[in-house]
Amino acid sequence: MSKGIWVFIELRNAKITNSSYELLSAGRKFADKLEQDFTAVLFGYNIESLTDAIAQYGVDKIILADDPKLEKYTTDAYATVLTDLIKAKQPETVFYSHSALVKDLAPRVAERLKTGVATDCIGVEISDDGQFKFTRALYAGKLFNQVYSPHARPVMATFRPNALGVEDPSGVRNVQMEKVKVQLNLENLRTLVKEILGKVQNKMDLTEAEIIVSGGRGMKASENFKLLEELAEVLGGAVGASRAAVDSGWRDHSNQVGQTGKTVSPKLYIACGISGAIQHLAGMNSSRFVVAINKDPEANIFKIADYGIVDDLFKVIPLLTEEFKKMQA
Ligand SMILES: Cc1cc2nc3c(=O)[nH]c(=O)nc-3n(C[C@H](O)[C@H](O)[C@H](O)COP(=O)(O)OP(=O)(O)OC[C@H]3O[C@@H](n4cnc5c(N)ncnc54)[C@H](O)[C@@H]3O)c2cc1C
Incomplete structure (x- = not known):
């Protein structure tokens, strides 16, 4: 050889x-x-x-x-x-x-x-x-x-x-x-690909993104993911989701992080309104830094988070986006 x-x-x-x-x-x-x-x-x-x-x-x-x-x-x-x-x-x-x-x-x-x-x-x-x-x-x-x-x-x-x-x-x-x-x-050749049809919710491939802003059931509705898209845009990242958010029809399955979704290891993972179930952690716990935003101080996600914010995400996320915009300006 x-x-x-x-x-x-x-x-x-x-x-x-x-x-x-x-x-x-x-x-x-x-x-x-x-x-x-x-x-x-x-x-x-x-x-x-x-x-x-x-x-x-x-x-x-x-x-x-x-x-x-x-x-x-x-x-x-x-x-x-x-x-x-x-x-x-x-x-x-x-x-x-x-x-x-x-x-x-x-x-x-x-x-x-x-x-x-x-x-x-x-x-x-x-x-x-x-x-x-x-x-x-x-x-x-x-x-x-x-x-x-x-x-x-x-x-x-x-x-x-x-x-x-x-x-x-x-x-x-x-x-x-x-x-x-x-x-x-x-x-x-048993298969012939004629056309690739895909729903594109992210400009960037989730598995390749260095920064991921992910939303869970705490986002409450599909339209609220706009907040995460804005934050991801400012940070140059992609938007992910928990299975609860995907099962609710708020995001496409291609956005799902976890055991039955994608495995990601970005430099920064911001989990918003995600409790931190083991099946979700399976897909993201090799991220370099994890920031969790959750109003429940007992949420499991805080056990693996490097930084935790215990507060209402609808208050925190727009503030973060504003601050990052100011820093960039
Ligand atoms: C075989 C199997 C495979 C699975 N695969 C996956 C998978 O691939 N990925 C995955 O994610 N899950 C997977 N699951 C599901 C998993 O067990 C959890 O049910 C799911 O991850 C929960 O999603 P969540 O954290 O978004 O929702 P929840 O557990 O309901 O958590 C919502 C969180 O939002 C917080 N919150 C609510 N409102 C606000 C607010 N205004 N501000 C701040 N925080 C707020 C709450 O405190 C709570 O902690 C799988 C389950 C099974 C059995």
């Missing part, structure tokens, strides 16, 4: 995701430490112009699969092309960001390669014997475990967005570009 670290670059709306930049930042450092080649793998259609931005992160190689059949993600096409590439090139390690797409893709690739995949990792270190050791959160973040793969190759892992952090690009090295000829038998 030849050595080498690969990162799978993901696109959303034809742009490289922030979590892909995290992989690029971390991957270069690991490759230097292990003295291995560092490769970025990019799939899509008409995407060659994106390779300039990738090259800035000091990759040794970019594998580019630029083909109309890869324009929109389908399980069969992506899993086939990626599996074939890994079989042919035999990298030692493949990293992905833990997105909805990768949750579908990585386990399939792992199964076809008869290897494992450490999912939703929130940390990673290299042991003295050169093994990657991944940290994962279990039981809604109550427990952490460390996993590693002593034998199966490639080592594969998916990282929770914001877990690794983006660093400034380390600069272009002598990058080699490999354009892959995509060979797919159309008869083996």
